[in-house]
Structure formats: structure tokens, C-alpha cells
Amino acid sequence: MRATIDDQATAIAKAQASPGSLGTVILVVLVLDAFITLALEVLYLPTYVGSTSVPIAGVLAGVVNVLLVMGVRSVSQRVAAMFLPLAAWTFGFLVCATTGPGGDIMLASDWRTLLLLFCGLVPPLVYLYLRLNTAVFSRT
Template sequence: MTAAVDDSAATTRAPGVRARMGKWFTAAVNGIPGPVIIAVLMLDAVIALILEVLYLPLYIGAVALPITALLAGPVNLALVWAVATVNTRLSVLFLPVGAWLAAFLIAASRGPGGDYPLRSDLPTLLLFLCGAVVPLVYMFMVANQSKHPAQKK
């Protein structure tokens, strides 16, 4: 007894080698409910902030190097972009940034031992500006882009 195999799907290629990453991400998470993906991305934002706060006072020799502050912008932008592949409403796009900001406020407040994980200094300000402003500017641009571009005359 032999089984028939349909090879027509195996011989067709994906449309274009230069497929956008958004299509790959959407295909990879196909079948997982959107709210689960958004919740995981919000958790990723909190974990990213924890790592950024831990490595913020990094020194190389005697020079302070707040590299995690500079990485906070692209990381949060990637989280917002990943949420945009699931849902494009601005209130939903803000969820990972909101989770990051809530964790930032918790890290800036006094801990149980009276210590502050985030100090009042320039690297903390740089972390806040890069981590919050970059994704918010992206969301502003998404909100204000025209759905129907003006036709040229």
C-alpha cells in the first residue's frame, strides 16, 4: 500500500527573498492569540528594563559607559513594532512602552532597604529619554501618517 504525497506546496517558493521581517514574525506566531503575544511582549519590556538598569552603571576603566541607555531605544522600538504586527491601534501599541515606564518608575523609587536602583544622574536621564522617546516618536509618526497619500498634480 502506498500513500500519495502532494508536493505542489513544497515546490513553490515564498514570494520574494526579501520578505519583510513583519511577515516572518506574523507567520511564526500564527495560531497564537494576539493578547498572549502582547502580554509576552509587555513582559519582555519589563525584563529589558531590569537588564538595562542592572548594566546602566557600567564602567570601562575609569570611564562611565551607559551603553544600555543607548540600547533601550531600539529595543523598545522593536517591541512596539512587534506589537504592531498583531494590532495597530495606538492604545495597544503603547502597552509595552507603558509596562517599561511603569517598571522604570518602580526602579526609580525607594526599595525595601532604602536604596534606589536608579540614581538621579545623567545616565538615568539618558535611559529614560532613549527608552521612552524613541518608541513614542515612532507611534506619533504612525498616528499621523496619512492613509491616502495626496495625489500629485
């Protein structure tokens, strides 16, 4: 009787840990969505209202990245999978921060770029930290 219960628990854990074919497609779409949203955030980062800079893209980066991590969490419970959209977003950010073939650069060296980096990474990392620690403490 005990072995049957343990076998069922192991099968359920394996099914939750690895996404199926639809889960893999959703993961790929979420990673591509991280690239697309970064491109839009970089385009709208130098937004001005009158003569005042309003970097609303930085705030939206944090919200969108948290939603991307939540989307991955609904497909897979693996921590490495939850970091995939953040890794793609960070890679895209670093590509945008380097110079292009003509010497042009998409992200200027100012406080708005730092705000975009901070708001794009810190809220999803805090979300991951809180979700993973509440899951660990709820098991004990």
C-alpha cells in the same frame, strides 16, 4: 452590490483592529518583555570601561522599545495596544526609581538615569508619531 463591499470592508477592519487569542498572548509576552529588558537595562546602566562611564543601556533601551512597539503593531493596529509596552516600561522605570524596603535605590540621580528615561521613551514615541501620521495622510 455596494452594501456587500461595505460589509466586507467592515469585517476586514474589525479583524485587523482586535487581535485573536494568539495575538493576545503575543501582546502579553511583549509587555512582559518590556519589564525584562528594563531590568537588564537598569543592571547594565552603570557600566564602566576603565574609569569612563559608558551608558550603552540607554541606547539599547531606545532600540529595544522601538522593536517592542513594532511587534505590537504587527499584531494589532490599535494605538492603545501600541502604547502597552511603553506603559509597562515606564511603570517599571518608576518602580526602579523609588526606594526599596531597606532604603536602597536601583537608579541613581544622575545623567545616566535621565539618558535611560529619554532614550527609552523618545525614540518609540517618535516612531509611533511618524507611523500614525503617515497612516492618516496616506488615507486622504
